[in-house]
Amino acid sequence: DQQVKQNSPSLSVQEGRISILNCDYTNSMFDYFLWYKKYPAEGPTFLISISSIKDKNEDGRFTVFLNKSAKHLSLHIVPSQPGDSAVYFCAASADTGFQKLVFGTGTRLLVSP
Amino acid sequence: GAGVSQSPRYKVAKRGQDVALRCDPISGHVSLFWYQQALGQGPEFLTYFQNEAQLDKSGLPSDRFFAERPEGSVSTLKIQRTQQEDSAVYLCASSLSEPGNTIYFGEGSWLTVV
Numbered sequence: 001d002q003q004v005k006q007n008s009p010s011l012s013v014q015e016g017r018i019s020i021l022n023c024d025y026t027n028s029m030f031d032y033f034l035w036y037k038k039y040p041a042e043g044p045t046f047l048i049s050i051s052s053i054k055d056k057n058e059d060g061r062f063t064v065f066l067n068k069s070a071k072h073l074s075l076h077i078v079p080s081q082p083g084d085s086a087v088y089f090c091a092a093s094a095d096t097g098f099q100k101l102v103f104g105t106g107t108r109l110l111v112s113p
Numbered sequence: 114g115a116g117v118s119q120s121p122r123y124k125v126a127k128r129g130q131d132v133a134l135r136c137d138p139i140s141g142h143v144s145l146f147w148y149q150q151a152l153g154q155g156p157e158f159l160t161y162f163q164n165e166a167q168l169d170k171s172g173l174p175s176d177r178f179f180a181e182r183p184e185g186s187v188s189t190l191k192i193q194r195t196q197q198e199d200s201a202v203y204l205c206a207s208s209l210s211e212p213g214n215t216i217y218f219g220e221g222s223w224l225t226v227v
Contacts, residue, residue: 099208100169
């Protein structure tokens with residue numbers, strides 16, 4: 001049972017445009033959500049997070065939106081740059097005393113010049 | 114070191130062989146995690162340590178998998194009698210005391226069982 005789903009395996013965007021990566025979850029106990037970025041042959045790198053008490057968190061070019069009623073979150077990258085090309089993983093955790101992250105399967109973003 | 118360090122980076126094991134994967138967390142990080150990432154999938158939780166205490170091992174797929182962190186710093190993930198389905202990237206991660214602190218991942222140990 002996939003509790004965190006990223007239904008788009010890949011996304012192609014032109015440099016300077018907006019990239020929107022989507023993520024859905026099924027477990028209503030999740031209260032903390034994160035996005036990780038992964039380059040080939042490297043480990044995932046933390047990008048941005050959001051608590052369930054918020055519906056938006058912004059950090060520079062990256063904004064995460066959370067819609068709790070729809071159990072949906074999205075990551076917006078504006079403007080997209082070629083260096084943003086990577087695999088993006090959505091992750092979630094419940095309040096279990098530690099961050100036991102449940103990851104989606106990832107979306108490969110390609111930003112072309 | 115500056116980040117989470119894992120060794121070996123690449124390991125090819127014959128089926129039935131035992132392997133040991135090492136993780137050096139960021140200095141001072143209390144929490145340590147192991148994840149398994151199969152090809153085309155996201156990382157999946159294996160186990161969690163707080164200092165030397167293994168507080169959650171619910172993700173370990175079988176009793177062939179064993180993890181330890183005897184002095185609350187370096188951790189070792191051991192897989193006995195490896196099987197082909199054990200082929201994956203094994204990611205170690207660490208963070209300051211939980212909850213809420215950023216989790217930093219290492220580059221992973223790529224295990225191929227032939």
